[in-house]
Amino acid sequence: MLSDDTLERMLRDSDPVRDGAATDPGSPTAAGILARVRRATRKRRRRILVLVPAVALTVAGATAGTYAWVAGDGKGHTLDSTGLTCVGPSNGDAVMNFDPATGDPVDTCRRQWSEFFGQSAPDALTACVDSSAQGSIKVYPGGRDQCARHHADPYRGPTQEQLSLSLLRTDLASHFADRTCIPHAELRKVIGRLLARHDLDGWTTRHFQTADKEPEGPCADISHFKEPQRIIWLGDHAAGTPINWP
Amino acid sequence: MDADERSERLELLFRQTFRRVMAYCLRRTGEAAAHDAVAEVYAVAWRRRRRLPAGDEEAVLWLLGIARLVLANQARSQRRWARLLRRVAERADPDPPPADAPNDAGDGLAAALAQVSDADRELLRLAYWDDLSRQDIATVLGISVGAVDTRLHRARQRLRQHLTAAGFHPDLTKEKNHAER
Numbered sequence: 440m441l442s443d444d445t446l447e448r449m450l451r452d453s454d455p456v457r458d459g460a461a462t463d464p465g466s467p468t469a470a471g472i473l474a475r476v477r478r479a480t481r482k483r484r485r486r487i488l489v490l491v492p493a494v495a496l497t498v499a500g501a502t503a504g505t506y507a508w509v510a511g512d513g514k515g516h517t518l519d520s521t522g523l524t525c526v527g528p529s530n531g532d533a534v535m536n537f538d539p540a541t542g543d544p545v546d547t548c549r550r551q552w553s554e555f556f557g558q559s560a561p562d563a564l565t566a567c568v569d570s571s572a573q574g575s576i577k578v579y580p581g582g583r584d585q586c587a588r589h590h591a592d593p594y595r596g597p598t599q600e601q602l603s604l605s606l607l608r609t610d611l612a613s614h615f616a617d618r619t620c621i622p623h624a625e626l627r628k629v630i631g632r633l634l635a636r637h638d639l640d641g642w643t644t645r646h647f648q649t650a651d652k653e654p655e656g657p658c659a660d661i662s663h664f665k666e667p668q669r670i671i672w673l674g675d676h677a678a679g680t681p682i683n684w685p
Numbered sequence: 686m687d688a689d690e691r692s693e694r695l696e697l698l699f700r701q702t703f704r705r706v707m708a709y710c711l712r713r714t715g716e717a718a719a720h721d722a723v724a725e726v727y728a729v730a731w732r733r734r735r736r737l738p739a740g741d742e743e744a745v746l747w748l749l750g751i752a753r754l755v756l757a758n759q760a761r762s763q764r765r766w767a768r769l770l771r772r773v774a775e776r777a778d779p780d781p782p783p784a785d786a787p788n789d790a791g792d793g794l795a796a797a798l799a800q801v802s803d804a805d806r807e808l809l810r811l812a813y814w815d816d817l818s819r820q821d822i823a824t825v826l827g828i829s830v831g832a833v834d835t836r837l838h839r840a841r842q843r844l845r846q847h848l849t850a851a852g853f854h855p856d857l858t859k860e861k862n863h864a865e866r
Binding site for chain 1 (some may be wrong): 696700707708711715720723724727731757784814
């Protein structure tokens with residue numbers, strides 16, 4: 440019978456991460472990842488200063504400045520209809536792919552709440568569009584007051600364009616279902632055809648890692664959709680590994 | 686906070702914690718997926734930075750908690766993919782025969798780890814690969830220290846049973862390795 444000491448030594452010896460280079464914060468890989476994080480967190484205009492005549496303060500003969508915010512497109516629509524964040528009760532959020540044509544944000548989070556957070560979902564969950572650069576859909580525990588509390592607006596469902604984009608995403612995943620390597624040219628061609636089929640005007644594809652300046656890799660995937668700019672960002676994909684369609 | 690200050694704070698957090706967050710992800714998924722996961726971890730962390738603990742160690746544990754959820758999301762996507770592959774495989778030629786049985790300590794341990802539950806495997810990784818204390822494991826998993834002790838004890842027991850059932854014995858392995866030299 441193996442002793443605890445032996446078992447522990449075996450486990451420690453089997454640690455697959457022994458290469459310090461792989462975790463070096465000064466490595467080119469780390470720099471690339473940090474650049475991705477910066478792009479993802481770039482601040483959009485978060486607040487606009489609204490000067491309003493403050494009727495309540497006219498007694499004091501003054502005006503006051505107060506802050507409002509811009510959430511999503513300002514009409515309750517997200518700027519990123521492909522993702523969803525369930526805001527957890529303690530450590531972190533659960534971020535997942537989302538299809539606005541087939542899923543409801545609150546139902547989606549409620550279904551997977553216990554798996555994510557190890558406890559049953561609260562009675563009330565509310566879907567909001569946040570005022571971050573991404574204008575993301577976020578589902579908060581609590582009622583509709585949660586949106587304002589987090590400088591967000593209530594989510595009012597997808598736009599017509601987002602529904603069309605959903606169809607394109609479904610068609611893409613279906614078209615390339617059994618593939619693990621798609622050349623960039625082929626992916627661009629199919630995307631072009633699907634954009635036309637679903638009346639998605641003004642959309643373009645660009646290469647994410649190289650900013651269209653360096654040679655592309657042999658295989659492509661979709662990094663993400665930048666809906667406000669109508670850009671489909673492509674990335675290089677590792678051949679032979681599953682393609683996760685956003 | 687202006688853009689430069691935000692950028693500096695993000696970079697500082699990243700440089701202080703990247704090594705452990707990246708190692709955590711690499712221990713649980715492939716290299717490309719780990720890069721995606723780490724980028725997502727810091728993006729989520731930045732959006733939730735008001736909850737970032739002040740202490741360095743607490744911040745790392747908080748980030749590992751986020752990484753755990755991000756990897757769970759990835760795994761869900763991969764499971765969907767695997768189901769699809771199985772359906773495709775059912776229509777294709779039969780699989781080739783399986784590779785030879787594990788023949789050294791590393792293979793035997795890897796096979797035994799693959800047989801324990803996800804929860805046991807995660808606990809063992811946190812304890813022996815990420816080298817977290819019982820208290821830190823409790824923080825990452827959101828359970829009590831007592832529960833960590835109990836679950837870790839059981840996880841070791843179950844792993845030991847799988848190794849024994851597979852005929853693994855450390856002394857025999859040593860003798861075999863000597864004989865091969």
